Amino acid sequence: MDLNLNDKHILITGGSKGIGLACAQAFLAEGAKVSLVSRDPANLAAARQTLEKDFASDRIFTCAGDLRDAQAAVSALNAAEAALGAVDVLVNSAGAAKRTPAAELTPQAWADAMQAKYFSYIHMIDPVIKRMAARGQGSVVNVVGNGGKVASPIHIPGGAANAALMLASAGLAVAYAPQGIRVNAVNPGLTYTDRLQEGLAADARVQGISPEQVLHNAVARIPLGRMASPEEVANAVVFLASSKASYITGISMSMDGALNPIVV
Numbered sequence: 001m002d003l004n005l006n007d008k009h010i011l012i013t014g015g016s017k018g019i020g021l022a023c024a025q026a027f028l029a030e031g032a033k034v035s036l037v038s039r040d041p042a043n044l045a046a047a048r049q050t051l052e053k054d055f056a057s058d059r060i061f062t063c064a065g066d067l068r069d070a071q072a073a074v075s076a077l078n079a080a081e082a083a084l085g086a087v088d089v090l091v092n093s094a095g096a097a098k099r100t101p102a103a104e105l106t107p108q109a110w111a112d113a114m115q116a117k118y119f120s121y122i123h124m125i126d127p128v129i130k131r132m133a134a135r136g137q138g139s140v141v142n143v144v145g146n147g148g149k150v151a152s153p154i155h156i157p158g159g160a161a162n163a164a165l166m167l168a169s170a171g172l173a174v175a176y177a178p179q180g181i182r183v184n185a186v187n188p189g190l191t192y193t194d195r196l197q198e199g200l201a202a203d204a205r206v207q208g209i210s211p212e213q214v215l216h217n218a219v220a221r222i223p224l225g226r227m228a229s230p231e232e233v234a235n236a237v238v239f240l241a242s243s244k245a246s247y248i249t250g251i252s253m254s255m256d257g258a259l260n261p262i263v264v
Contacts, residue, residue, distance in 0.1 A: 007032070010087075010241070013121070027238060028051065038065075087128055088138060090139075092142045092143060100155075100202060101205055129176055144252065187256070188233045189254070191229070203218075224257035
């Protein structure tokens with residue numbers, strides 16, 4: 001299936017590893033150009049090295065920036081557009097609120113969660129979507145953890161940030177539809193990434209068992225019988241970003257292996 005992504009410029013926040021990097025690989029395979037934004041220059045360098053094994057270097061741009069800072073987000077956007085042209089698709093996969101048992105929470109932990117997840121997305125969405133609207137086309141896909149739909153006792157502030165992002169995604173979809181912009185979200189459940197270990201450790205403290213047992217129990221509850229891979233999440237992101245999803249906007253699509261069969 002031709003997704004009509006050839007030569008499109010895809011800006012991916014959090015693109016240096018995990019789901020973001022898998023998205024970069026999938027978009028490049030479709031013939032797109034990608035800009036990766038991440039806080040860590042070392043992770044970006046490693047990601048570029050990985051991508052250049054299979055794809056031309058002139059289709060890849062990297063820029064370090066802390067997206068908790070609104071001006072840093074604009075600076076990264078300006079650099080990406082100077083390198084590869086106007087952004088056609090924005091994929092947000094940056095930031096993750098620290099998983100913390102409820103008894104260990106502080107007011108600062110709640111504030112940190114909003115900065116790490118909610119504002120790191122909003123600071124890039126705001127300038128990008130306005131530029132897209134001026135051109136009359138564009139697509140935004142936000143990777144938002146399923147904890148925004150299903151409350152977890154070790155992920156309450158992060159879940160609240162995710163829920164806020166889903167509301168923002170739906171609201172922006174309505175607001176910018178007349179200007180030709182689509183905004184969607186995907187909600188991965190348990191996914192095999194580096195961040196998995198942090199959640200397992202927090203859950204282990206609450207349950208008084210080992211992280212390995214937490215993982216075994218969690219996977220056992222998933223009807224599909226396994227975790228998602230980053231590549232599987234990326235496949236959904238690429239489809240939603242493409243012209244083949246031209247009438248899909250304002251959705252938050254669960255990807256949890258039917259663990260929480262919610263009708264929305």
